[in-house]
Amino acid sequence: MGVKLGILGLGTVGTGTVQLLQDLVGRNPLLQEIEIYRVGVRSLDKIREVELPAEVLTTDLEAIVSDPAVDIVVEVMGGLEPARSLILQALKNGKHVVTANKAAIARFGAEIFTTANQAGVYVMLEAAVGGGIPVIQPLKHSLRVNRIHTITGIVNGTTNYILTRMQTEGSDFSDVLADAQRLGYAEADPTADVEGLDAADKIAILASLGFDGRINLQDVYCEGIRQVSKTDITYAEKLGFVIKLLAIAKQSTPSSPSSSLSVRVHPTLVPKAHPLASINGVYNAILVEGEPIGEVMFFGPGAGAGATASAVTSDILNLVAVLKTSTVNPNPLLTCGHQDYCQIAPMTELVTRFYARFLTKDQPGVIGKLGTCFGNHGVSLESVVQTGFQGGLAEIVVVTHDVREGDFHQALAEIRNLEAIDSIPSLLRVL
């Protein structure tokens, strides 16, 4: 029994981690050196799915992070406070920290990593993004030998589950959401998932690692999936796309070291042949493009007790291995080396394709007028479809070629003023 863990939280992930550590046959033998020394919980009376000696459970979380016997603090309680304070205290007390807390890392990463560096300890966060998928470590330890161009992820299982069911069943967002809540795939308050906030936290973390700089969470553009209608899914399907909530971090000119990034979360039309198009249900996937590697994709369960416990335990395993080496200097791949903020370009500067759906009066020449307005602002069209009618109005769908987002919005402003245009119910980006 060499390495003592202090686990903060015994919810889904904490329970999964304890279960894994209590059943070691067939796993890496190094895990046998771990002792579950303390587990901090809110209530000692609650019935647990795991058996732990009475002296291990405690409601005094502060005592865990300041106990000199604890080597590694495993923060799996979630939420911003007291998680942030406990993490900082643990680090100041010279303890390595493993956390699954994307919200805390995305918001307080700078403070947390600075504290860790000062104390000479490590913060590990494999479980913060992509559930069980090993992606943080490959990004830090392997892929950064590449010049990273783009990181594109389906990093929120709830929204991917909802969009997949809308796609396969032709259902409405609100019906599928209600069902997902009933089945436990969406939370009672689905805001963080559905509005893209959870995905924004995760892409901020991935971007920070991939592009070696801090990311200000306020700079991450974020659009959720509430406005995705089954009409748009049907049009997308006809045009050869599926709609996915993508989290994207992209360097505008990868060869220039001072190039700015776009970091964003939004529903996106993905060509059906694209590797991310076939990631369905609660699965997550992260696609990394760089030079000279090309494209690499990681795919797996984005959530769940077992998958997340696997990621948490892999971080613990790596720390146990480090503790055995009696290292003199910190390993630069395990510390956070950057202190500068990445430069994030405004969305108006983004160059992307767009999908837009217009409801127009059923009169001749409307497509011509649309085309003229687009042309005035340098927007060229890849495809135009006019098939449906909605309540006496003609429905026109266009997909553009690559265009500066600012120019596209200027064209739309002009189009909105056309007498023939009733409304523009949908506007989505295209990968």
Next chain:
Amino acid sequence: MGVKLGILGLGTVGTGTVQLLQDLVGRNPLLQEIEIYRVGVRSLDKIREVELPAEVLTTDLEAIVSDPAVDIVVEVMGGLEPARSLILQALKNGKHVVTANKAAIARFGAEIFTTANQAGVYVMLEAAVGGGIPVIQPLKHSLRVNRIHTITGIVNGTTNYILTRMQTEGSDFSDVLADAQRLGYAEADPTADVEGLDAADKIAILASLGFDGRINLQDVYCEGIRQVSKTDITYAEKLGFVIKLLAIAKQSTPSSPSSSLSVRVHPTLVPKAHPLASINGVYNAILVEGEPIGEVMFFGPGAGAGATASAVTSDILNLVAVLKTSTVNPNPLLTCGHQDYCQIAPMTELVTRFYARFLTKDQPGVIGKLGTCFGNHGVSLESVVQTGFQGGLAEIVVVTHDVREGDFHQALAEIRNLEAIDSIPSLLRVL
């Protein structure tokens, strides 16, 4: 300039690695501490795609592995000898080794890792499997906290390219192979790829890491893709499958620590909805299934100068980081911990589904007779198709449910004796 590399070989991978290391903008800054100190080549007169100072190039490879100034030897020459001897010598001289040489590792891994452990240095082999895909490190450092059930890979780009083209074009194996050779996707002597030997080396390495034991390469069952016909691809398509050359390592009873493995390479019918079914062309993918993680898949370019250079350089990066830590004891995740051999079950014990194609005389009752023979040996059928005729003979295709391979072959032996059976031109396993 802290860490001195001695690179053995300046072919495709060596050149790609030098190019990467000579162009560091936007990559991990730790790479700036690397000096390309010596590069061993066969001829000094050959024109190179990279510029290196004259004193760096040498034909004396022995001198590189024994030069006290060299910290890391990067073996990218390939082949068994002198690669094996040079690796062993480098290790004995206290140098860490990075190698892309799956053939040498699969054959001499025991000797190489024992030598490395004795010398207190590391052997890194990310580039040996899956080209640029980070899979070795995730397997060693993360996924082994799971009880691994199965590792299934498309790990040979050449055969996947050939099968993909046969599938999409309806072409014959020999025509596509000839074209692949012309285009540089297959070598002049395609034996190692086409017969599955390269894939066997790679699954032996993955199995060794995933199941924590040595693998005797002779125990790896290996069947190539020469016998895959366009007829079978067409039938597979109709039945909802694509044919892929899979490399599989699977534990028969995952919960038992003494359970035996099956380790094998063979063309396989893969259900179209399976994640590996959509891996096309020269791409590779490795799917790992374990408890509690579930399924995780890694996907990316399986070969090529840039992708392999990325993997080689990621190993160098990790070693540079380790060298900076002034470690006292070796990191147990970077050494090879096992010394026992995995127990490999004979193929007759394998439980799998089968696809078989029969040519029979066009007479009544043949399907009944087939069914009786299968029933005699406990083989139950999932589907039976009789559509085609070939030269006056009826063609019958069956897909079985799971069956012990030994029982299936006994049933086939009985079927071969039936008067109505002309031949059994195809026999493939089904995932």
